[in-house]
Structure formats: structure tokens, C-alpha cells
Amino acid sequence: MTLPPSPEGALTEAMAAIAPPGVRTGCRLIGDADEAHLLPEEARSISARQPAMRRASGAARWIAHRLLADIGIGNVAIPRAPSGAPTWPDGIIGSLAHDDDMAVAAVARVGRIVSLGIDVEPAQALPDDISAIVATGADRTGAADRLLAGRILFCAKEAVYKAAYPLDREILGYEDIAVDLDAGRATTKTGRKVRLAYCVAPRVVVLAFVGE
Structure with a gap:
């Protein structure tokens, strides 16, 4: 018997189906210790002290780190700018988001698409x-x-x-x-x-x- 996909698996497939060429997407159910995925520079840039907010930020950045690694960009911090937006490496555009339970991210190299939101x-x-x-x-x-x-x-x-x-x-x-x-x-x-x-x-x- 084939089991139905998990919430993460189903959403991963659905996002990949709507993403334009060159845009990579991913998702993650937010876990109890996901704040540990924040790199030091990222953790310093996020002023929120609420555990739930820091866990969500860690989950979203965990996804983004993996998506960036897939295109050959590793060990790069994505700190939060004063505006609240994530700061991406040169030549990269992206966006992060979360609700209470799920975090998502989208990234791409700058090219035919010049800005992303999710x-x-x-x-x-x-x-x-x-x-x-x-x-x-x-x-x-x-x-x-x-x-x-x-x-x-x-x-x-x-x-x-x-x-x-x-x-x-x-x-x-x-x-x-x-x-x-x-x-x-x-x-x-x-x-x-x-x-x-x-x-x-x-x-x-x-x-x-x-x-x-």
C-alpha cells in the first residue's frame, strides 16, 4: 500500500510545480530546537527573544542554507536587515516565510528573475x-x-x-x-x-x- 506524502512532502512537490525555472523552493515543519540552525551572525541579527519566533527563523534559514548548497553556495549567513528582510549573498535573490507550524523558502540566482517573494x-x-x-x-x-x-x-x-x-x-x-x-x-x-x-x-x- 502506498502511503500518502507527509505534509512536508506534499508541500515540497506542490511548490516545485509552481516555481518558475531557476527558482528553488523548500519547506520544513518547525521543530522544537530549530533555533539551533541559526548561524551566529544570523542569531545576532534577529532581535526577537520569543522562542517560537527564533525557532521559525531557524527553520526558514535551514531550508535556505540547503537550497543555496544545492547551487554551490555553502556556509553563508542570511542575517536579518533592519527592515526585517533577509540579506542574501551577492548574486542571489530569495525570500523566507513561516506560519505557526511551517517554514518555507525560495532562492534563485539573479537572472531573468530579479526579485522574489514567498x-x-x-x-x-x-x-x-x-x-x-x-x-x-x-x-x-x-x-x-x-x-x-x-x-x-x-x-x-x-x-x-x-x-x-x-x-x-x-x-x-x-x-x-x-x-x-x-x-x-x-x-x-x-x-x-x-x-x-x-x-x-x-x-x-x-x-x-x-x-x-
């Missing part, structure tokens, strides 16, 4: 009060699962912000990002065009990327 959320309906803040009349959720459309939209806008901020250095609110899930694109108030891809297996993950 976000992860539980595959659950977004509370109505948060949905009212996130969604605008310019958003299009189209064929997305009606129960999860708000959550996917929230995840998409978080990922778009991560992809757009390094390029434009512009603080964006949810109302500043218009998302069209069917078309796989978003536009920010600055006019930045961002491509989108998402999966729901077993969590919602959205990849946002900007090409040359």
Missing part, C-alpha cells in the same frame, strides 16, 4: 475582519476556492510586498496592491508588475516574482 498560510478561511482589510474592489480571485480565496489573496499581497520592496523601497498597504489570481499577476501603486503562482497542498503558498 508567503505561507494555513489552508483555512480568512477571518471576515481581516478579509475586509485585505480585499479591495480591484482584486480578482476568479476560480480560486471560495472558502480559501481570502486567505490566498492575503498570502499573495504579503508575497508581492516582499518581491516589490527591494526594488522600489516603498511601504505598501494591502490597498496598494491589486491582485488578479486567475491571470497570475499583481500591480502595486507604484506601477510595479509582479507575477504570481500559488498552491494549496496542504497549506496556501504564494510565490511572487519580478522579471527583467
